[in-house]
Amino acid sequence: MTMSDTDKTLLRGAKVLGGEPRDVLIEGERIAAVGSGLDAAGATVIDVTGQILLPGLVDLHTHLREPGREDSETVLTGTKAAAAGGFTAVHAMANTFPVADTAGVVEQVWRLGKESGYCDVQPVGAVTVGLEGKKLAELGAMHDSAAGVRVFSDDGKCVDDAVIMRRALEYVKAFGGVIAQHAQEPRLTEGAQMNEGVVSAELGLGGWPAVAEESIIARDVLLAAHVGSRVHICHLSTAGSVELIRWAKSKGWNVTAEVTPHHLLLTDELVRSYNPVYKVNPPLRTEADVMALREALADGTIDCVATDHAPHPHEDKDCEWGAAAMGMVGLETALSVVQHTMVDTGLLDWAGVADRMSVRPSAIGRLAGHGRPVAPGEPANLTLLDSAYRGVVNPAGFASRSRNTPYEGRELPGRVTYTFLRGRATVVDGKLA
Amino acid sequence: MDAHTSDAARSVLEAPDIARVLTRIAHEIVERAKGADDVVLLGIPTRGVFLARRLAARLEEITDKPGRIPVGSLDITMYRDDLRLRPARALARTEIPDDGIDGRLVVLVDDVLFSGRTIRAALDALGDIGRPRAVQLAVLVDRGHRELPIRADYVGKNLPTSLRETVKVQLTEEDGRDSVLLGLRGTTPADGK
Amino acid sequence: MKRHLISAADLSRDDAVLILDTAEELARLADRPIKKLPTLRGRTVVNLFFEDSTRTRISFEAAAKRLSADVINFSAKGSSVSKGESLKDTALTLEAMGADAVVIRHHASGAPHRLATSGWINGAVVNAGDGTHEHPTQALLDAFTMRRHLSGEGPGVGQDLAGRRITIVGDVLHSRVARSNVHLLATLGAEVTLVAPPTLVPFGVESWPCEISYDLDAVIGKTDAVMMLRVQRERMNAAFFPTEREYARRYGLDGDRMARMPEHAIVMHPGPMNRGMEITAEVADSDRCTAVEQVANGVSIRMAVLYLLLGGNESAVAADRTEESK
Numbered sequence: 035m036t037m038s039d040t041d042k043t044l045l046r047g048a049k050v051l052g053g054e055p056r057d058v059l060i061e062g063e064r065i066a067a068v069g070s071g072l073d074a075a076g077a078t079v080i081d082v083t084g085q086i087l088l089p090g091l092v093d094l095h096t097h098l099r100e101p102g103r104e105d106s107e108t109v110l111t112g113t114k115a116a117a118a119g120g121f122t123a124v125h126a127m128a129n130t131f132p133v134a135d136t137a138g139v140v141e142q143v144w145r146l147g148k149e150s151g152y153c154d155v156q157p158v159g160a161v162t163v164g165l166e167g168k169k170l171a172e173l174g175a176m177h178d179s180a181a182g183v184r185v186f187s188d189d190g191k192c193v194d195d196a197v198i199m200r201r202a203l204e205y206v207k208a209f210g211g212v213i214a215q216h217a218q219e220p221r222l223t224e225g226a227q228m229n230e231g232v233v234s235a236e237l238g239l240g241g242w243p244a245v246a247e248e249s250i251i252a253r254d255v256l257l258a259a260h261v262g263s264r265v266h267i268c269h270l271s272t273a274g275s276v277e278l279i280r281w282a283k284s285k286g287w288n289v290t291a292e293v294t295p296h297h298l299l300l301t302d303e304l305v306r307s308y309n310p311v312y313k314v315n316p317p318l319r320t321e322a323d324v325m326a327l328r329e330a331l332a333d334g335t336i337d338c339v340a341t342d343h344a345p346h347p348h349e350d351k352d353c354e355w356g357a358a359a360m361g362m363v364g365l366e367t368a369l370s371v372v373q374h375t376m377v378d379t380g381l382l383d384w385a386g387v388a389d390r391m392s393v394r395p396s397a398i399g400r401l402a403g404h405g406r407p408v409a410p411g412e413p414a415n416l417t418l419l420d421s422a423y424r425g426v427v428n429p430a431g432f433a434s435r436s437r438n439t440p441y442e443g444r445e446l447p448g449r450v451t452y453t454f455l456r457g458r459a460t461v462v463d464g465k466l467a
Numbered sequence: 468m469d470a471h472t473s474d475a476a477r478s479v480l481e482a483p484d485i486a487r488v489l490t491r492i493a494h495e496i497v498e499r500a501k502g503a504d505d506v507v508l509l510g511i512p513t514r515g516v517f518l519a520r521r522l523a524a525r526l527e528e529i530t531d532k533p534g535r536i537p538v539g540s541l542d543i544t545m546y547r548d549d550l551r552l553r554p555a556r557a558l559a560r561t562e563i564p565d566d567g568i569d570g571r572l573v574v575l576v577d578d579v580l581f582s583g584r585t586i587r588a589a590l591d592a593l594g595d596i597g598r599p600r601a602v603q604l605a606v607l608v609d610r611g612h613r614e615l616p617i618r619a620d621y622v623g624k625n626l627p628t629s630l631r632e633t634v635k636v637q638l639t640e641e642d643g644r645d646s647v648l649l650g651l652r653g654t655t656p657a658d659g660k
Numbered sequence: 661m662k663r664h665l666i667s668a669a670d671l672s673r674d675d676a677v678l679i680l681d682t683a684e685e686l687a688r689l690a691d692r693p694i695k696k697l698p699t700l701r702g703r704t705v706v707n708l709f710f711e712d713s714t715r716t717r718i719s720f721e722a723a724a725k726r727l728s729a730d731v732i733n734f735s736a737k738g739s740s741v742s743k744g745e746s747l748k749d750t751a752l753t754l755e756a757m758g759a760d761a762v763v764i765r766h767h768a769s770g771a772p773h774r775l776a777t778s779g780w781i782n783g784a785v786v787n788a789g790d791g792t793h794e795h796p797t798q799a800l801l802d803a804f805t806m807r808r809h810l811s812g813e814g815p816g817v818g819q820d821l822a823g824r825r826i827t828i829v830g831d832v833l834h835s836r837v838a839r840s841n842v843h844l845l846a847t848l849g850a851e852v853t854l855v856a857p858p859t860l861v862p863f864g865v866e867s868w869p870c871e872i873s874y875d876l877d878a879v880i881g882k883t884d885a886v887m888m889l890r891v892q893r894e895r896m897n898a899a900f901f902p903t904e905r906e907y908a909r910r911y912g913l914d915g916d917r918m919a920r921m922p923e924h925a926i927v928m929h930p931g932p933m934n935r936g937m938e939i940t941a942e943v944a945d946s947d948r949c950t951a952v953e954q955v956a957n958g959v960s961i962r963m964a965v966l967y968l969l970l971g972g973n974e975s976a977v978a979a980d981r982t983e984e985s986k
Contacts, residue, residue, distance in 0.1 A: 227769075235864030238769040238793030238839060243863065307777070308770030352778075354747050356768030356791065542685070545699040545727075545967070555972035557678055558685040595694040 041457065042066075044074050047083030048418060050408050052384025058087060060414040063456040067410055082418050085451060086384050089392040090122025090415030091369065092404045094214070094292055095189070095268060095340035097361070098124070098155070100146060101139070102131025107345035107435050109146035112365070113153040115343070115434035117460035119365040120417035120450040123154040123396070123404045124343075128165070129190040135160035135171035137179035144181035152460045156401055159183040161202050161213060165191045170202060177209045184400050187214035189268055190315075192250055194220050199254060203263040210400060212290075214266040215254050217275070218316065222246035227356065229302040229317040237305060239355065242317045244272040251275050255282035255289050264288035266398055269342050271297050271316040273326035280335045290398050292340035293327050295364055295371035300324075300440055310351045310358030311440050314344070331390060332381040338395040341368045345436030363434050370446040373421060378447060403456075414457040420464075423449040433466060476635065476650030480624060485607065485645045488623035489518070492605050493525035495621050500572055503530050505600065507568050508538040511577040511589055512559035516540045517640040518607060519576035537564035541575070541596075546588035563596055573599040574621075578636040580606040583617035608647055610634050663975025664776040664785040665965055668796040668844040673820060676847055680804050681817050682964035687957070689726065700729035703970055706759040708750070709788070710736040710766045715931060715955070716788050720763045720797075723962035729970070732757070747771060751780035759783045761970055769793035784969045792834045798930055799840035801961040803848055805954050806885050809926050822849030827879050829855040829911055830889030830938055831900075833862050837930045838889060842870050853879050857911065859900040876911055881920050887928040888913050888938045904937060914940040918948065926950050 045058040050068065057072035058065060098112035107115075109126070116124045126143050128134035134143060140157040147155020159176035163169045165188045176183040186206060193199045193215060202213050223246045228234050230241025251267055255278060258265035270276060270291050282289040296314065301321050304312045312318060330336040344361025351358050364371075372391065376382040382390070396405025406412040426445050429437040453461035460467050480488075497503045503526050510519030523538040530536075542559040575589050586604060593602060605621035610628045628634060628649065635648040665671075671679070689695050705724040707717050717733065724731045734754070747766075754762055761784040764772045769791030776785040789795040807816040810824050826845055832838045832854050845852045846869035853871040854861065861872060873879050880886065891907060901907045908914075918927060927943055929951040935941050943949060969975050 230863050232864040232867040235862035235867070236839070238791055238836060240792075241863055308773045309777075349746065349748075352746075352748055354766065354768040354771040354774045356771070357747070545697040545971075550699065550971055551973050553972050554974045555968045555970070558682050560685065561688065591698065595696070596692055 042077035043457070043459075044072060044077040044079045045087065045418070046079055046081045048085055048087035049384070050087045051388050052086050055083065058408065058416070060416075060454065060457050063413060065408065065410055065412050065414050068408060080452070082451070084422070086419040086421050087408060088120070088384065088388045088417045088419065089405055089408060090417050090453065090455065091120045091391045092395040092399070092401060093121050093124040093341050093343070093365065093368075094185070094266075094338060094395045094399060095294075096124040096126055096343045096365065097129070097345065098126040098143070099130065099345055101142060105435075106347045109143060109155060110150045110152075111433065111435040112343070112345070113147065113150040113155060114466055115363070115365040115432060116153040117453045117455070118433045118450065118466055119367070120369050120419065120453050120461075121153055121365060122415040122417070122453065122455050123156060123401055124365070125156045125158050125185055125399055127189045128158050128160040128187060133160050133164050134158065135163050135165070137172065137175040137181070140176050140181040140183050141179050151455075152466070153455060154404070156185070156399060157181045157183055158189070158214070159186045161186045161188045161193050162198060167191060167193055167195055167198060170198065170205065173202070173205055173211065174209065177211060184209070184211050185214055185266070185398070186211055187216065187268065189214065189216045192216050192218040192220060194250070196253060196257065200257050200261060203258055203265060204261045207261075207263050212264050212266050212398060214268050215250065216268050217247045217250035217254065219246040219249050222249070226317070227313070228305050229319045231302060231320060233302045233305055237308070239305070242315075244274050244319070244323075247272055247316055248274040248278060251278045255279070255287055258289060259285065259287040264290070267291040269294045269297065269316055269340065270327060270330075270336055271319050271323060273323045276326045276330040276335060280330070283335065290337040290394075291335070292338050292395075293331055293336045294342045295339060295368045295375075296362055296440060297327055298324060298331070298339075298375040299371050304440070308355050310353065310355050311362070311438055311442070313355060313358050313360050314362050315360040328375055328379070328381055331376060332386070337398065338390050339368065339372055340395065341365050343434075345434055346438045347436060351438050361438065363432070363436050363439050366432055366434060367427060367439060367441050367446060369417075369419060369450060370448040371441070373419075373448040374446055377421070414454050416452070416454040417450060418452040420449045420451050421447065423447065425449060476633075476648040478646050479626060479649050480608075480647035482645035485623070485647070488607065489521050490525055492621040492623060493522055493529055496522070496526065496574060496605070497529050499603075499620070503536065505571045506536060507564055507571045507573050507599070508536065509541040509563075509568075509573055509575055509593075510538070511575060511585060512540055512542050513641060514636055514638050515575075515577040517638045518578060518605075522576060522605065537566060539564045541589055541592055543585060543588040543592050546591045548584055548588065561592075568593070568597040568599045570598070570600050572601050572603065574603045574605050576605045578607045578638075579634050580604070580609045580619050580622075581612055583613045583615035586617050587615050607636060608634055663969050664772075665796055665969065666773050666776055666785065666787045667794050668799045668840040668847070671796070671844065671847060673847050673849070676800070676803070676844060677818065677820055679800055679961065679964050679968060680807060682968060683800075683804055683957070683960040684815050684817055686963045686967070687960040690956075696726050696728060698728050699967060699971055700724070700727040703729045703760040704732060704758055705729045705761045705763060705966065706732045706734055706754050706757070707788075708734045708754065708762050708764045710764070710771070711789070713765055713789065716765060719955070719958040720786075720788060720962050722959045723966055726959070727963055727966055729760075729966065732759070747775065748778070748780050751775055751778075755781040755783070761786060761966065763788045765789045767791055784975070786965060786969065789836055791836065792839075793836050794840045795836040796840045796844070797958070797962055797965055798837050799844040800965070801954055801958040802841055802887065802928060802930070803844055804957050804961055805928065805950050806850075806926070809950070810884050810924070820848040821845060824850040824884045825853070825882060826850050826885050826887065827853045827855055827883040828887045828889065829876060829913070831860045831891045831895060832856045832865070832889070833860045834892070834895070835889050841887065842868050846870065853883070855879060855911065857901050857907070860895070876917065877920075880917055881922070883921060883925055885926045885928055886913060886921065887930070890930065890932065890934055891938050893934070893937070908937055912938050912940065913943050915942040918943050918946065928954060931955065
């Protein structure tokens with residue numbers, strides 16, 4: 035098909051949230067109608083029979099690297115990668131250079147996102163000045179800025195000082211913010227290179243024990259309950275963390291959590307190759323952890339999938355393990371990994387995927403216009419997926435500026451065919467528009 | 468010598484023949500060394516070592532010097548000129564008699580003389596161990612096809628062969644029987660002997 | 661075809677025995693007037709040392725030179741490495757120089773594995789100690805020393821260490837020597853017991869083919885060899901143990917403890933020793949202590965490894981077993 039200049043697009047035969055085939059008419063920025071045998075008059079018709087239609091995906095945890103590390107990613111390349119992966123909104127993490135700890139920096143990132151046009155960019159503000167954990171950043175100013183920051187995180191570093199964490203949790207209540215904690219007890223992880231366990235013992239790599247994550251989560255859910263605020267835990271990686279979140283939720287506390295695609299699939303056994311593409315923080319854990327995380331995502335204990343898309347230039351991975359940077363790109367493979375680990379295994383249906391990858395992350399970030407139902411009148415932020423597709427991951431085709439994917443050469447299911455951002459196609463037939 | 472020998476291999480020397488030629492060689496050594504007083508026998512592993520021991524026993528009988536003919540072994544692996552053509556090989560034992568080889572008449576003993584490259588390596592190895600008065604060579608079979616200017620001083624049997632043929636020496640100590648077999652080369656290339 | 665020695669775990673029993681037997685033969689070279697063999701003439705061995713270790717470096721250097729290889733010593737200090745050159749660029753430089761083997765000592769666990777599998781170089785990679793991972797030639801020379809002392813008659817050619825009881829004492833957590841020894845000794849059939857304060861035993865050690873004990877006195881009476889690991893004093897500041905004196909009392913080897921060892925048992929130490937810490941001077945200087953002998957055996961073992969890796973057109977041991985599995 036070809037796109038015409040018309041602002042009407044009819045998606046023919048889409049399985050909305052994996053359900054029965056429907057026609058979806060997009061008019062302007064919004065969904066005009068959802069039904070069967072819709073009139074195609076004046077519309078560009080796209081036959082998407084058999085494809086899965088989801089609300090545009092929302093990532094709570096993306097590193098766009100701009101400003102400062104444009105050699106690994108820019109807002110433009112990162113949002114292209116996001117669109118290619120089916121995302122219509124991403125939360126840009128604060129660990130840039132300079133750190134996004136002032137209204138000026140978050141507004142810059144927000145403006146760059148607007149200019150890119152591929153995906154909404156919602157900046158995340160730093161909790162503390164320079165991510166140093168010592169002094170609260172001007173959270174209110176960032177919230178009041180054009181960027182309208184509601185999620186604050188020192189991601190990459192843990193807000194380990196209990197008093198600073200308490201104050202931050204309390205302070206953001208004034209404007210409905212949330213603290214997204216990178217749970218890593220720093221003293222327990224000095225020199226840490228990988229999950230502490232059987233493999234680290236053999237490889238002689240410094241261990242990152244599960245307890246370093248779990249002890250911070252335990253403390254922070256208690257703190258959030260105590261001050262009556264909400265806390266979001268980034269990239270859960272252990273079975274123990276799942277238990278703590280489950281317990282906190284059972285108490286009715288306002289706690290949410292995310293898991294990355296890679297923690298749903300990969301284990302520390304891969305580190306035996308010493309290939310730094312598997313070096314990530316938090317580290318890849320064990321098979322038992324992977325299974326617990328999948329189960330928790332399925333039952334809703336874990337609220338959402340967040341990519342922790344962390345681009346790094348080639349030289350930061352083309353080296354010995356100890357010298358390598360931590361992190362993996364993930365935007366362009368996230369939905370495939372989730373299909374592989376959650377849908378194809380029967381743990382989650384497509385409505386569940388829509389919930390965990392769009393509805394709930396939007397709710398946590400209080401992001402307007404995303405994570406909405408596929409219904410008339412709603413913003414046309416939509417993703418179409420060919421779930422029958424099987425392909426081998428080839429990073430050479432990535433839109434991201436970086437190639438540090440752990441899935442190179444691995445066969446994964448599913449391919450994003452179309453992404454619509456407020457009615458405008460950012461991805462057409464699997465290619466960036 | 469390690470080449471695959473086809474079933475059609477034909478025996479050219481049997482145990483009594485081998486015994487007889489070793490006795491003859493022992494006599495020739497005594498003759499040429501004028502009593503074998505300073506002879507040191509060094510066998511080249513594997514079968515050269517057994518031949519050297521048998522020769523030593525005969526020399527002791529002939530000269531009536533029981534236990535007084537020094538005999539040892541000289542592994543030439545590290546001196547081979549074809550190391551890079553094959554995987555690294557396990558080393559065999561080098562055992563130099565206590566009194567050494569300086570000023571002695573060293574008789575190198577090997578089973579088959581072929582290209583001469585083994586003996587070239589043995590001469591190099593010997594040079595790193597000491598300075599003999601003279602070096603001689605005794606072989607059970609000389610099958611010709613020399614690639615270096617080397618000849619044997621004592622030969623059990625001259626065996627004209629074609630390059631398609633293989634010569635296999637069997638000795639009781641290693642193979643359970645004494646014989647020399649002439650066969651046709653199989654698919655495996657022969658080593659450089 | 662690649663050929664490397666990265667981990668003692670890559671060696672089969674037959675590989676290990678072949679290396680020990682080859683070393684046994686090469687050790688006899690020391691008694692000859694010319695302590696040199698022509699075998700690796702024209703081959704280039706690079707000693708690439710990112711950590712100071714004069715002892716290991718000169719051992720490899722002596723081994724390579726006795727086999728007539730050309731030796732290039734490349735030390736990170738004062739070189740381009742200290743100016744920020746990456747391991748990759750260093751490797752590419754060595755490759756351009758035509759290194760047939762790179763002997764690498766690196767502070768990062770896995771650096772030799774990376775060097776061997778990254779495609780940066782074609783030559784053989786020999787791990788001379790990487791971080792807290794492995795030090796396979798040390799384990800081989802230790803096994804060689806044990807076999808010589810514990811095999812009864814003769815040096816034990818062709819034999820393994822089946823049934824021998826070996827106790828390794830000290831900072832197992834940070835010890836590449838311990839890791840390599842556990843792998844190799846298990847492969848050779850020995851029964852290994854690690855003795856350390858619980859703080860210095862790695863989390864996850866239960867998968868290792870050995871026993872763990874926190875009580876040196878409980879095992880010392882039934883051991884054939886005790887290997888004392890060096891304990892770095894700075895570990896004390898990281899709360900691995902309270903004081904040097906307490907460590908020495910509980911885990912050090914003194915004359916009294918040595919006297920409770922079986923008569924034939926030996927005391928080993930990879931060096932350098934902390935006299936007064938893990939070993940008293942009385943033990944270190946006793947004729948049961950093989951520390952000096954281990955150094956001499958190190959040259960023979962490294963000759964054997966270099967010969968078996970480089971002496972033919974393909975490796976005789978551990979070929980390609982460290983290739984990435986992907």
